[in-house]
Amino acid sequence: MRYALLAPPRDDFLGRLLAGLRGVLDLHGHQPTHADDPDLGLAIQVADPADPRPFRRQSRGTFVVTLMEGEPGDNLLQRAYPYLVRTLSNLLIYVTDQDGQRSLHFITPELGHYQVVYEARNEEAFFEEVYGRLRPLAQSRFVLDNVFEPDLPEELWQGNETTRALARAGRRLAALDLLPAPFPLEQYLSPRDLRHLKLLYGIGGLSYGNLSARHEGNTFWMSASGIDKSRMEVVGRDILLVKGYDPERQAMILSVPAGLEPRRVSVDAIEHWMIYREHPEVQAIIHVHAWMDGVPSTEVNYPCGTYELATSVAELVRRAPDPAAAVIGLKNHGLTITGRSLDDIFERIEGRIQRQVPMT
Secondary structure, X not given: OEEEEEOOOOOOHHHHHHHHHHHHHHHOOOEEOOOOOOOEEEEEEEOOOOOOOOOOXXXXXXXXXXXXXXXXXXXXXXXXXXXXXXXXXXXXXXXXEEOOEEEEXXXXXXXXXXXXXXXXXXXXXXXXXXXXXXXXXXXXXXXOEEEEEOOOOHHHOOOOHHXXXXXXXXXXXXXXXXXXXXXXXXXOOOHXXXXXXXXXXXXXXXXXXXXXXXXXXXOEEEEEOOOOHHHOOOEOOOEEEEEEEEOOXXXXXXXXXXXXXXXXXXXXXXXXXXXXXXXXXXXXXXXXXOEOOOOOEOOOOOOOOEHHHHHHHHHHHHHOOOHHXXXXXXXXXXXXXXXXXXXXXXXXXXXXXXXXXXXX
């Protein structure tokens, strides 16, 4: 992997952090390069909280990490998360200093928040731990492209009983307070940055959680990205039919009504596709940013929308005693729950869900 440090040398703690990251990246065989390298894999920048600016990556394959110093205290995730968005980063490392104890808070787009404590006496182990957190994230492969094929049969343009069941399930998730409000990107990004974000990732909004239900064969209906899941109404905009996955283009194939400008499907479509393809008995899947005790969990908090996260979840579903009734934890993220129907999933989880996801 090629990497670039997008900050001049400095003599403060962030400078020490940059130097240590350079050392551990070199130690593991990664090659330093410049910001304009089209094959840049990892870009590490420093941002000023008073004037946070984005690094305008040339490729969606570039993983951007922003380092920033901030104040410790309560509600740190809520205070730091807007900086992640405003810098268009894949990961924000928010550095705090409380009574001489420095901590690195890792903030992810999926509302993940975990920390690594700095120990000056054992810097080598510290930087190895930071590297161990960064590497699997930076080398993940996103499956974000959508290929829209206007071939949805006209009799499905107004939906069917399955899409109506998805709409009811979305309202039910909202009633259980399991759908955090979509993040207001437009309040934190300029029109130019919003255009850049959409150009790179096709993202027009950040919302959390998704749900799907099998249609025919391995095709399935799924909620769109960036929408209010409690108000899903229009086929092709709120709910989309996923037909398959194109590995060469790393893209999901969608069937949409002719003449409609569609929304993108949820970034977790690749994960749902893997599960439906392997387990015909699975008829529905719900993903929420919540937790349940005693569930098997992925070992690495891969970003949403990556092939690696999908593969990890699919492997745990495969190991479940009943793949059609699996509850899988996504580390520092939430739950993916399979069922024989959407109602079946709700019957199994109501009263057991914890809204707070443990962060490790």
